[in-house]
Amino acid sequence: MSEVLLTPPDATEVRLVARGVATAAQGEQGLTPLQQLLIPALFLSLTGHAVELAELEPISPQEYAAGLTRRNRIFRERVIQTMLLAALVVRPLPASVADKLQQFADALGVDDDMISVARKYAEGAEDLAAVDFSRNGYLGGIDTTRLNALHTSELDSSWSAVVDDPALAGRWAQLRELPMGTLGRGVADFYRDRGFVTPGLPGSAPPLLAQHDWVHVLAGYGTTLENEIEVFAFMARANDDPRAFSLLAMVISLFETGYLRSGAGLFEADAGHLQATGMAGRLGDALRRGALTTGSHDFLDLDWFTLADRPITLIRKEIGLVPKSAAALSSGSVGPWQPGGITPYQLNSARTSAQAEDRDYIPWTPDPARD
Template sequence: MEEVLLTPPGADEVRILARGVLAAATGDDGPTPLQELLIPSLFLSMTGHAVELAALTPIGPVEFAQQLARRNRIFRERIVQTMLLAALVVRPLPAEVALRLREFADALDVDDDMIAVAEKYADGAADLAAADFDRNGYLGGLHADRLNALHTQDLDSSWGQVAHDPALAARWAQLWELPVGTLGRGVADFYRDRGFVTPGLPGSAPPLLAQHDWVHVLAGYGTTLENEIEVFAFMARANDDPRAFSLLAMVISLFETGYLKAGAGLFEANEGHLRSGGMAVRLGDAMRRGARTQGSHDFLDLDWFGLADRPITVVRSEIGLTPKAAPAIAAGSVSAWQPGGITPYQLNAARKAAESEGRPFVPWQPDPNRE
């Protein structure tokens, strides 16, 4: 038996990988304009090697699997997920693409729940696909560790809301008592600047969804829908559990294709945000940053309050967070306190929240000291 190949792929292997992704994810008419941007961006960000789609020749699933014979399962799973990501940005999804995704996955001896989702999209059964997301093993189940991390027992589903939990609300309120520069105080500022309601109070986001707000602050992403795509891409790749890819598949289905009408207990469909200028580069960079964190991080099941009093710079260093690449910054990737990192709706919500609570309204403004 040949020795397993664990080194990063070189330029020649990257071209083979790109041939497989192109063959599996594109329809008979060739790649869409978005795929022409996305596929090269993903490979450049994740491998450091550029690919030109026009120069690639087709490859079948059997030959592709033979080329990857020395690669382990996790490598093959990630390649299938790259195929899925490149396919899931297309609506309508051609039937031949869903078929080829299954053929390539079978040849690579890989199964992924999102292949069934792609098949349902291709069949026009988006409602059934939504049910698959709800049943997904990573997102669907409640367990003791998750409840302990969320500091509440008052949930009937992972994405359930908690509108009356005084202890949980008090725990979030205590973040305001932390020194400026700590992760927890950053999250408190993040909430107040946007008029967000903390878990445990009426009108709040589901506690599980609130977990990802810590990632906005930690990884340096604002709160536009484009930023949401970056955050979920970062979280999906920071987790070694391949099922976490469903997080990214979910937000693409919400904020690019609109296949999903709603998700994560709060989000509603709003199409076309991956087509925004530079988003292919930003998505690839967010995946790169997630993949390069040290260790495996399940940010949704992490007890963030155990890190709340620590300097944000220390937490970033401990997980090995790499800076954003210059092309992603040039393409518009911003943090929660940079221009463009907040929406007009959120600014207005912050003003209304201050008025309703009878406290002075301090408008959001860019603040490089909070980066």
């Protein structure tokens, strides 16, 4: 048996992998304009090698599998997820694409539950696809003890809100007392500057969804819907559990295709955001940054309060968080305290919240030190 190949793919192998992705993801009419932007952007960000779609000849699943025989299961799983990502940005999704995804997965010996979601999209069974997300995605079969990091016992379901838990609300309120530059103080200011309500109080987001707000601050992403795509891409790729890919599939289904009407207990569908200028590259860069973190990180199952009093810069260094690429920055990837990193609606919510609480409104201002 040939030795397992663990080195990064060279230009020749990248071209081979890209051939399979392009073959599996395209329908009878060829790749869509968005796919034509996304696939090269993904490969350039994740491998450092450029691919030219015009040079990628179709390849059979069997030939593809033969070319990847020295690659381990983790590599092959990531390849299938790249195929899925390239396919899930299309609506309507052709049934032939769902078939090819399954054929390539079978040839590579990989089983990904998101293929079932893709098939239901292709069949127009979007409600059933939503059920599949709940049953087979990141939270499928989750052990309730895994939610201890949320510091509440009031959950009816993973994405349910907790609106009357004084102890939980008090824990979040204490973050305001931490020094500037700490992660917890950053999250407290993040909430204040947007008028967000912390878990444990009426009108708050689900505690599980609030977990990802810490990632916004840690990884330096604002709170537009484009930023949400970046955050979930980063989280999905930083986690070695292949089921974490369903988090990215979920936000693509919410904020690009609109296949899902709602998700994560709070988000509502708002399609077309991956088509914004530069977003293909920004998505690829977020995946790259997640992939390059040290170790595996399940950010939704992390007790962030144990890190709250630590400097943001130190935590970034410890997990090996690399900076955003120059291309992502020039394409508009911004942090929570950079222009464009907060929506007018959120600014107005912050002002309204201050008035309701009879406290001075502190205007949002850019703060490069935290981004």
